[in-house]
Amino acid sequence: MTDLFSKFDPLIQQRQALLDTGVEDPFNLVMERVLSPTVAVCNGRETILLGTYNYMGMTFDPDVIAAGKQALDDFGAGTTGSRVLNGTYAGHRLCEDALKEFYGMDHAMVFSTGYQANLGIISTIAGKGDYIVLDIDSHASIWDGCKMGDAEVVPFKHNDIEAMEKRLKRIPEGAGKLVVLEGVYSMLGDIAPLKEMIRIAKENGAMVLVDEAHSMGFIGPNGRGVAEEQGVLDQVDFVIGTFSKSVGTVGGFCVSNHPKFEILRLVCRPYVFTASLPPSVMHTAATSIRKLMHAGDKRAHLWENSRTLHKGLRDKGFQLGTSEPQSAIISVIMPDLERGAAMWEALLHEGLYVNLARPPATPAGMTLLRCSLCAEHSAEQVQAIIGMFERAGKSVGII
Numbered sequence: 552m553t554d555l556f557s558k559f560d561p562l563i564q565q566r567q568a569l570l571d572t573g574v575e576d577p578f579n580l581v582m583e584r585v586l587s588p589t590v591a592v593c594n595g596r597e598t599i600l601l602g603t604y605n606y607m608g609m610t611f612d613p614d615v616i617a618a619g620k621q622a623l624d625d626f627g628a629g630t631t632g633s634r635v636l637n638g639t640y641a642g643h644r645l646c647e648d649a650l651k652e653f654y655g656m657d658h659a660m661v662f663s664t665g666y667q668a669n670l671g672i673i674s675t676i677a678g679k680g681d682y683i684v685l686d687i688d689s690h691a692s693i694w695d696g697c698k699m700g701d702a703e704v705v706p707f708k709h710n711d712i713e714a715m716e717k718r719l720k721r722i723p724e725g726a727g728k729l730v731v732l733e734g735v736y737s738m739l740g741d742i743a744p745l746k747e748m749i750r751i752a753k754e755n756g757a758m759v760l761v762d763e764a765h766s767m768g769f770i771g772p773n774g775r776g777v778a779e780e781q782g783v784l785d786q787v788d789f790v791i792g793t794f795s796k797s798v799g800t801v802g803g804f805c806v807s808n809h810p811k812f813e814i815l816r817l818v819c820r821p822y823v824f825t826a827s828l829p830p831s832v833m834h835t836a837a838t839s840i841r842k843l844m845h846a847g848d849k850r851a852h853l854w855e856n857s858r859t860l861h862k863g864l865r866d867k868g869f870q871l872g873t874s875e876p877q878s879a880i881i882s883v884i885m886p887d888l889e890r891g892a893a894m895w896e897a898l899l900h901e902g903l904y905v906n907l908a909r910p911p912a913t914p915a916g917m918t919l920l921r922c923s924l925c926a927e928h929s930a931e932q933v934q935a936i937i938g939m940f941e942r943a944g945k946s947v948g949i950i
């Protein structure tokens with residue numbers, strides 16, 4: 552018998568070698584208690600959270616929590632079924648109405664996760680004979696959506712407008728075309744030049760899907776994302792998003808103005824063949840989305856935090872993923888996995904939690920310490936974080 556697990560041996564060995572150095576497992580940290588959007592107890596110690604994607608700090612918003620508790624009382628713990636058969640509750644409609652209003656679009660469809668939203672929408676709308684043109688650094692859920700469907704998949708170099716245009720022009724006349732982009736690319740925290748890319752996509756007869764997972768709630772005057780910020784939201788055919796980041800719970804969605812959009816509820820397999828989200832999640836999400844419409848002050852404070860941390864780390868000598876802060880993600884580039892893990896652990900001992908990211912999730916084989924800021928981080932916390940980075944960086948020999 553061939554052990555089907557033998558293909559994982561190189562990864563098992565790499566992981567073991569890392570743990571043998573005595574470092575704490577960076578991919579297995581337990582948050583024993585969570586005290587607020589920015590502080591948790593890890594290993595019995597209060598730790599500042601800087602790796603949560605909780606950009607707008609909605610997880611502990613009193614209105615959001617009250618809505619979830621009330622929904623538990625009114626509708627029970629779960630739906631136990633698919634949206635199409637027995638799983639559409641009032642909360643799903645409430646949430647889809649909130650999304651339509653948030654984006655000013657005609658249609659909204661809620662999925663159980665953002666991963667499933669990409670999987671479902673991409674694999675369903677791009678079929679045999681169609682072409683998907685996508686950024687090579689796209690999120691795994693976008694790649695998996697391509698894999699699940701039957702379309703031809705044509706990647707182009709990250710954020711390279713010319714490369715995208717060349718690929719589009721090579722597609723045979725008359726074929727269906729879908730360009731898939733992200734607003735913020737979550738590994739380095741850089742944004743896409745959506746304005747130019749969408750113009751070229753449209754000139755070449757393509758439909759456009761933009762994943763705004765890491766920009767919803769924060770970027771753009773109304774928090775609708777990078778497409779809103781760059782004034783091109785009305786040209787986007789499909790916006791994909793998640794509730795697991797700024798919204799502060801779990802779930803995914805697609806919004807669109809396409810007149811035939813509703814047919815997807817019958818043909819999109821990751822929507823049809825899975826249980827819907829529990830009512831408590833739907834009511835928390837709907838409440839959070841409505842509050843995010845009026846969160847201009849929080850957005851301004853989060854930009855302030857992003858600018859301060861970026862400048863602070865750069866001034867201390869760290870190499871960062873972007874030359875200017877472009878989002879709420881500040882990525883610190885590590886020389887290799889071993890020193891990345893050592894730095895991650897040194898930061899944890901300082902009382903700071905960040906994300907250690909490594910290939911294949913990262914571009915160009917990089918090891919990154921990814922920091923995601925929150926609108927609830929105080930100015931004092933951000934200064935404390937910079938001090939922790941400085942001490943940890945010196946102790947590990949990175950700066």
Ligand SMILES: Cc1ncc(COP(=O)(O)O)c(C=O)c1O
Binds near residue numbers: 664
């Ligand atoms: C760009 C992007 N799209 C989609 C997702 C999936 O979202 P979810 O956590 O809701 O499955 C993520 C999650 O990290 C993401 O970064």
